[in-house]
Amino acid sequence: MNILLIGSGGREHALAWKISASPLCDTLFTAPGNPGTAQCGENVALDTTDHAAVIAFCRDHAIDLVVVGPEAPLVAGLVDDLTAAGIKAFGPTKAAAQLEGSKAFTKELCVEAGIPTAAFARFTDEAAARAYVAVRGAPIVIKADGLAAGKGVVVAMSLAEANEALAMMFAGGLGEAGAEVVIEECLVGEEASFFALSDGTHVVALASAQDHKRAFDGDEGPNTGGMGAYSPAPVLTPALEAAVMERIIRPTVAAMKARGTPYKGVLYAGLMLTADGPKLIEYNARFGDPECQVLMPRMKTDLVAALLATVDEELGSFDVRWWDDAALTVVMATKGYPGAYARGSEIGGIEAADAIENVIVFHAGTRQDGPRYLANGGRVLNVTGLGPSIADARRRAYEAVAAIDWPEGFCRGDIGWRAVGLEKK
Template sequence: MNILLIGSGGREHALARSLAASALCRRLFIAPGNPGTARHGTNVTLDVTDHRAVIDFCRTMGIGFVVVGPEAPLVAGLVDDLTAAGIKAFGPSKAAAQLEGSKAFTKDLCAEFGIPTAAYRRFTDAEAAKTYVRNYGVPTVVKADGLAAGKGVVVAMSFEEAEAAIDMMIGGGLGAAGAEVVVEAFLEGEEASFFALCDGAKAIPFGTAQDHKRVFDGDEGPNTGGMGAYSPAAVLTPELQARVMREIIEPTLKGMAARGMPYKGILYAGLMLTKDGPKLIEYNARLGDPETQVLLPRLTSDLVEALLAACDGKLDTASLTWSDKAALTVVMAANGYPGAVEKGSEIRGLDKAGALDDVIVFHAGTKQDADRIIANGGRVLNVTALGGTITDAQARAYEAVSRIEWPEGFCRRDIGWRAVERERG
């Protein structure tokens, strides 16, 4: 079948690579794609916010399956409109995508269905939110209710930080996304990511990972969309994974079905592993970025088969198999990220990096300029390596990074440090 993939980042490059490898994929189109996705299919200029244009393209090109990568088109209801037009699409409906599109929606769902998460309150008035923080104490977490491209969460260690975050968000610093904020208790423990493939009634695990949200080594600096990741996450033991399925994923599916918005797609649970057990930090309604770049290189079964089974409500027929190898990805970002960055600098040495065994350089924010690859975003490359252990994958990934010539970029040098420490004993 002909497949259309929506998106342009590193996640979509990883998805394109796996979709194109499927025996079920005849032609792959990516809208809009990037120079990396172009190696696996055909990039197309298509305004994905214009749902009618997407539908018309699908009909013209005989698209049998659409895979939506990023969150914004899901929250905007692209899957609903494609489905109504008779085009099969992978991802949750607009209503179900509220699990990512609205922090308040998810917290209320957790409260209603007994899903373990941090205590919280919702606010649209800045002074009321600040009064609550003064009474409740710090540290605390301030979250914009809506989508904020990974920049809507502030872990405030002081009253001044909390109040500044509240003023920034409700004051319009994040646009409509911050019109309402969620202030929640600070959870102590280790963070991990758990993925589940869902068909509306049933869910099966789709891998584990840990990422690094802070911009600098040692987990210092502001939160970002993610500076690197590795998979599997050893801290999520089989026993803990079973508990996450039982206490978080399955009640969420039941709750969503009870609300008349069954969840189909990938459910990405950001977890805090506390002394009281796993608690939900937040949901994403799609595969993570950069987690996809370490999950999919480990998937050895057919991705398209699995996604179709979820779409068709037939996950009981799906079978996922994974490599025993570990994977680690290092994000190379433009200087200044997560703040303002300059675009247009040339990146050299990508072929030398990709020539290493078990190394894949995924493009995220790049642009083709004749025979040159130039930086065109904040997070620009995901340098991914496989290895027998996280330690092996880490060494190979940083060897690949060393072959890339890009003075205008930077990366963290400690991706995977927790896992490496565990492996060293």
């Protein structure tokens, strides 16, 4: 098969790494890709926002399957246009991708389908939103309705902080994403992520993970796109996973089908494990980043076969298997991230780190200048370790981090602390 992968981040390098290992994959193109995906296939300079250009490329190169990595092309309807052109594509339609593209859409679906989630209200008027916050009090969660690249959620610990977030969003600080806001009760518990494949009717459970959103050790500092992750998440026991499937995932898929907008793709459920059981925080319509970087090394099943079974609506007779080993990834970011940062600093030691046994270094925001690797983004490298326990995977990952010479970069030193603590009990 000739396969086209859409995207350029660490998630896409992890997907490219797994796709290129499939016996079903003859040729892999990634658009636009990065130096990591270039090691797995051929990068192509393709404007993925130009759907006609993507379709033309697929026809010119006899593409059998398109895999859409990021959320923006999904919400923009790339899968719809590819399907209409007779090109097989993995990912939800524009209508189904509203599960990620609109927080309000998902909350209303939860009410309709009886899916446990936080109490909420939605607003397009700042004064009304402020009045609601004044009544509800803090802590409280303020969310931009639309896509905001991981920056659209504020957990406000005070009324002042909540009102500041509302002012920022309604003033256009997040563009169109903040034209409507969703205000939620602040759930108490431990966060975890759970992934499943849906072909519109059937659902197959994948695996659990936990990530670290705050920039600095001890869960301090601003929220980011994710500073590290590990899988499996010990806090998500088999019993809890079964509850998530039955109370959250399956009702969502059934409700989407009943609406006439069946969900086909990967469902990433962000969960809060409360005293009353798991509750849905939000959905993502794609593999997470950096969660994908710990899922792909653990997947024993051929990823391409799983993607095809999803697209072809054959998950009813499909099973996904996993290696017993745990995986942990440490995100190395440019100093200043998630605020302002400089591009172009040189990174040494990537090959040495990648050569360590049971380590994979996924590229997220790099570019090549001859033999040199340069930082070209905020989150730049995803250093992933594997081992029989999360503690072992963690040791591998940080051994590899130590081999990387990048004075202008930083990372958290405590990725996996919750899981390692659980394993010690």
